[in-house]
Amino acid sequence: MDVRQLRYFLAIAKEGQITRAAKTLNIEQPPLSRQLKLIEEELGVTLFDRNGKRMTLTEAGTVLQAKAEAIVRQLNETVTEIKEIDQGIQGMLSIGSVFSCVSLLPEKIAFFRERYPRVTFKILEGDHVVLGEYLEDRSIELVVTRLPFESNYDISNYESLRLPSDPFVIVVPKKRNWRQTESSFLLKDLATTPLIALKSDKTIQLNEKIVNECRRLGFEPNIICECSSVSITIALVIAGIGVTILPKSVLSAFSVADIELFDLPDITVQSDVGIIWLKNRYLTKKAQRFIELFESTKENY
Amino acid sequence: MDVRQLRYFLAIAKEGQITRAAKTLNIEQPPLSRQLKLIEEELGVTLFDRNGKRMTLTEAGTVLQAKAEAIVRQLNETVTEIKEIDQGIQGMLSIGSVFSCVSLLPEKIAFFRERYPRVTFKILEGDHVVLGEYLEDRSIELVVTRLPFESNYDISNYESLRLPSDPFVIVVPKKRNWRQTESSFLLKDLATTPLIALKSDKTIQLNEKIVNECRRLGFEPNIICECSSVSITIALVIAGIGVTILPKSVLSAFSVADIELFDLPDITVQSDVGIIWLKNRYLTKKAQRFIELFESTKENY
DNA sequence: TTTCGATGGATGTCAGACAGCTACGTTATT
DNA sequence: AATAACGTAGCTGTCTGACATCCATCGAAA
Numbered sequence: 001m002d003v004r005q006l007r008y009f010l011a012i013a014k015e016g017q018i019t020r021a022a023k024t025l026n027i028e029q030p031p032l033s034r035q036l037k038l039i040e041e042e043l044g045v046t047l048f049d050r051n052g053k054r055m056t057l058t059e060a061g062t063v064l065q066a067k068a069e070a071i072v073r074q075l076n077e078t079v080t081e082i083k084e085i086d087q088g089i090q091g092m093l094s095i096g097s098v099f100s101c102v103s104l105l106p107e108k109i110a111f112f113r114e115r116y117p118r119v120t121f122k123i124l125e126g127d128h129v130v131l132g133e134y135l136e137d138r139s140i141e142l143v144v145t146r147l148p149f150e151s152n153y154d155i156s157n158y159e160s161l162r163l164p165s166d167p168f169v170i171v172v173p174k175k176r177n178w179r180q181t182e183s184s185f186l187l188k189d190l191a192t193t194p195l196i197a198l199k200s201d202k203t204i205q206l207n208e209k210i211v212n213e214c215r216r217l218g219f220e221p222n223i224i225c226e227c228s229s230v231s232i233t234i235a236l237v238i239a240g241i242g243v244t245i246l247p248k249s250v251l252s253a254f255s256v257a258d259i260e261l262f263d264l265p266d267i268t269v270q271s272d273v274g275i276i277w278l279k280n281r282y283l284t285k286k287a288q289r290f291i292e293l294f295e296s297t298k299e300n301y
Numbered sequence: 302m303d304v305r306q307l308r309y310f311l312a313i314a315k316e317g318q319i320t321r322a323a324k325t326l327n328i329e330q331p332p333l334s335r336q337l338k339l340i341e342e343e344l345g346v347t348l349f350d351r352n353g354k355r356m357t358l359t360e361a362g363t364v365l366q367a368k369a370e371a372i373v374r375q376l377n378e379t380v381t382e383i384k385e386i387d388q389g390i391q392g393m394l395s396i397g398s399v400f401s402c403v404s405l406l407p408e409k410i411a412f413f414r415e416r417y418p419r420v421t422f423k424i425l426e427g428d429h430v431v432l433g434e435y436l437e438d439r440s441i442e443l444v445v446t447r448l449p450f451e452s453n454y455d456i457s458n459y460e461s462l463r464l465p466s467d468p469f470v471i472v473v474p475k476k477r478n479w480r481q482t483e484s485s486f487l488l489k490d491l492a493t494t495p496l497i498a499l500k501s502d503k504t505i506q507l508n509e510k511i512v513n514e515c516r517r518l519g520f521e522p523n524i525i526c527e528c529s530s531v532s533i534t535i536a537l538v539i540a541g542i543g544v545t546i547l548p549k550s551v552l553s554a555f556s557v558a559d560i561e562l563f564d565l566p567d568i569t570v571q572s573d574v575g576i577i578w579l580k581n582r583y584l585t586k587k588a589q590r591f592i593e594l595f596e597s598t599k600e601n602y
Numbered sequence: 603t604t605t606c607g608a609t610g611g612a613t614g615t616c617a618g619a620c621a622g623c624t625a626c627g628t629t630a631t632t
Numbered sequence: 633a634a635t636a637a638c639g640t641a642g643c644t645g646t647c648t649g650a651c652a653t654c655c656a657t658c659g660a661a662a
Binding site for chain 4 (some may be wrong): 631
Binding site (some may be wrong): 318320321330331334335338353356533 | 636637638639641657
């Protein structure tokens, strides 16, 4: 029995079919069929019930699946950890981010690569659910995101580093006469102003915070449009349809000449931002260092 | 990287020498040397410092040793557990015992084999330290022993099932005129009687309990002899040198015609007995069932 | 309902890779 | 100088994976 066989078994368990599993393993179906038979003979158990074309795990197969996953994971992490001892901080660091936090990364990555020039980066963007899956299958090690992190897995699976929050600003078209002699607005003075809200199925937190703040100040916001895309939201503002309120960092990705940003000093809430990683998994040294970089510079916001 | 290579690495780490490690693995030195080289190349680290004939672990080697041991153990336990699912309760159950508890085993083994006739037994006797080592290296799964269990490892490593305690009795020669019209003695009436104490370097608990009980009753026992062997102790009693006080079960291994046993109703302490096993290791089903047998019958003492 | 084609698992045969063995050379220790 | 131990080279046998083939099942079409 060796770990290669456990990997073969797990692939079949995952796919429920030998031929497809063989493809994911980049081998042909007959040797995979044979290896499964050898495993079953060695252990003296039947691991799959064969229902025509479908293979379902027996009780023994189910027990083995859990154990095999743990063993394979442990071996992978051991190899990674041992390699890192001598080779130092290098290799590809894979990070996930929600769109609205991507803007936090360029500056940090530039700084990190001055310190660790042999580290390369892969950035995957997605919503919380997708990023949660990427973390689980180790496509990525870290997520930079709005908090709380709402994936398909319990929040206790994660460790997090809370970053300095992101102030909200109002986005107005540049060509309108929006009190351009002042550097800030009061939210309560916008009670009747048409608002465009950034809101999608998966990310309603931002909008809720703004609505609740308006209610706290004693009025209902005049939301005339809900939009799931930042760039479309900004285009609507430029077109004069209305204004919008967004976290300041979101806008740093947009160097659009036709908008202006103003602070909202009467908003007390801010947008929570943080780094998320899996609690009980080996974290490569480069990932640890990247987290430390955010940690050591978070007073500088 | 596979588990066979981890086993090879661990053997070298344990022996500190390739040739000797190869012998324990039943292969020759050159392939083992090559496999170590392949492992070092795959991981990109040096695992051993070569000091002439001696190989000592590097930092990376030390880290890998701990991880490799865990992985190999986990795989072994997984294979054992999966095999047990279909093949049921069979195979050899290895039990350790201190000498004074060996007498507890025959009856239970006989009963167990009626229920599970395909289980065979291996009994290893030793003191607490030796039995602790046997548990660690999996030579045995269970220990039947006096409590508390005093091995080289912390007590928190173990689970235990406490058994009904063992009353102390006084052992006297049959041919002496020892109030043979009564069925019991009072300990306090033996204040001046010569006592033979069962005591060795490793098992002083029994003796201490008796001494403390005498003190509680207001006198110092008249110990004239300390002896580490039960059979010698009994021979001294038969020869009329003195009497001794032992847990009742110890005597069930001796059907000697020349001694008599009497209860000691004024002794409030008894000898604690239990079954010990390792907490964080897989326990085979036959071991679990054997424990349950003691558990289900302990009301019948 | 029956037939046919597609899909997928199991078995057989063969080639190449790899693990282990023997022989030998080198280095370190006694 | 002799012995012990590690490393390298060459050889052999076993095992793994690929290709070919057969059998069983399923789904679609007639």
